[in-house]
Amino acid sequence: MSATAVEEVFREDRARLLALLAARLGDLDLAEEVASEAVEAALHRWPTDGVPDKPLAWLLTTARRKAVDRIRRDRTYADRLAVLQVEADRAAPPVENDDDIPDERLQLFFTCCHPALSPEVHTALTLRFLAGLTTPEVARAFLVPTATMAQRLVRAKRKISSARIPFRVPDSGELPARLPGVLRVIYLIFTEGYAASAGADLMRPDLADEAIRLARILHRLLPREREVAGLLALLLLVDARRAARVDADGAQVLLDDQDRALWDADAIAEGQRLVVPALTGPGVGPYAVQAAIAALHDEAPDLAATDWPQIVALYDVLLRLTPSPLVALNRAMAVAMVDGPAPGLALLDALADAPELRGYHLLPAARAELLARLDRTAEAAEAYAAALALVTNQSERAQLDRRLSALA
C-alpha cells in the first residue's frame, strides 16, 4: 500500500484524532504534535504491515502513548497538564472499535471559532485543524505568505492555551449565540471558493469543497439544528451550478446565460431534501431562507419560468432577518423580474449612498444591467465602466467587458 493511499485512509480521521487529543490534553500544540507523530508512525508502518482494522483506534492509542512519553520527558508539560488524566486514559482498556470513539470535532469547531479570538483567525484555525489543510495551504487560501500565516496560527494557539479557551460545546443556552459564528466561518470559506476575491480564476473549487465537507460534518454532529441544515443546503444548491458558471475562456457566466443542463442534479436533489426541514417551523434562519431562494433558481427550467414573486417574498423575509444593503440589492434585481426594470432601478438608486456598498462592483453592474434593459444605452455603458473600475476578479472583469461591448 502506497503512502498516498494511507494518507487517504485518514484524511478525515486526522481531524477527529486531533479533536480527541485536544479535548483530552487541553492543549492544541501538544495534540497537534502527537497527532503528527502518530500519523508519521502510520505512514511508516501501514504500507508494510497493512492498514489496521480500526485505523482511528490505532492512531489514538499511538498518539496517547506519545503524549505520555512527552509529558514524562518534559517538566514544563508535566507541571501544567493533567498527567493523571492521561495516565488514567492509558490504564483504561484500549479502544477496540472505531465506532466507540466519540467524535469531538464539534468541541474543536467551537474552540476554533471562539469569540475571544479574532474573526480572521476563526477561518484560519478551522481550515487548519478541522479541514486538515497544511499551513502553506491555509496561507494560500488567505493569499498571504506562509510565514505570516504560521505566525498568526501560533499566536492564536498561544491565546487558546494561555487564556485557557476550553474545548467544549456551548450549552443549549449559549448555543444560539455561538453557532452563527461557526456557520459564518464555513460560509466565508465557501464564498471565497465560489467567487475568489482576487486572482485569475473565478472559483477556487478546493475551498468550496472544503466548506461543503465541513458543513456536512457539522450537520452530522448537530442534525437537529435547522440553520446547519440550511447552510449545507445553501452550499449544495449554489455549488450545483459550478460547471455552468465559467465558459471555455474562463469568463464568468451569469445565471441567465448558464447552460442549466450542466447543473448537478444530485447536489440539487440533496439540497432540496435538506431545505424543507430547515424552513419548516417557527424561527426560520437566514441560511434556510437563502437556501430556499437558491432552490427556486435551481428548480426553474429557465430564467423566465423562475418563480420570481416567491423569490421576492423570500428576500423580504431575509431582509427582516439580516437587514443589509447587499440583500436589498439582490431583492431589487428580483423585483425587476416581477415588476420590470424601472421599479428595480429605483430600488437600486435608493442604495447608492449605502456605505457598505461603496467600492463594490456589483451595484454599478446591477444598475448597468437594468439600464440596458430600459434601452438607456449610454447610461448603461457608463455604469459598466464604473463596475469595471472596481472589479478585482479577472473572470468577472471578462464578463463585464463582454456585456459592455454587447451594448453597442
Add this chain to the structure above:
Amino acid sequence: MKYLLLIHTPDPNSQAPGCDAPTVEEFMAFHKTITDAGVVLGSNALDVEHATSVEVRDGERVVTDGPFAETREMVGGYYLIDVPDLDTAIDWAARCPGSKGGRMEIRTIWEPDFA
C-alpha cells in the same frame, strides 16, 4: 486558572444618554453571588476620581497626577477569580453589573510555566 476581571467604568460626564448605570444594590447582589460561589481570591472597588502615576527616567522619579486627562473610562474595581476556563470567566464578567453601560476586561494571570 486565575483571571483578573477589570471593571471599566465610563466617565459619568461622557456617558451616553439613556444608558442606565448599574446601581450599588446590583453590585452588592453580584458581590454576594460571586463570593458565595467561592471563586473570588480578591476584590476591591477603586477610587475613580484620583490616581497618581510614577515613572523613573534617567534615575529620576517623575510623579504626575492622573492619568485621565483624555480617558473616557476608568478602572473602577476588580475581581481576581479562580475558575476552570475562559468561558467561566466570561460568564462571571457578563454577570457583573459593570458590564452594563461599562466594559469588563478579562486578563489571564500569567504563570511562568506557560510557554
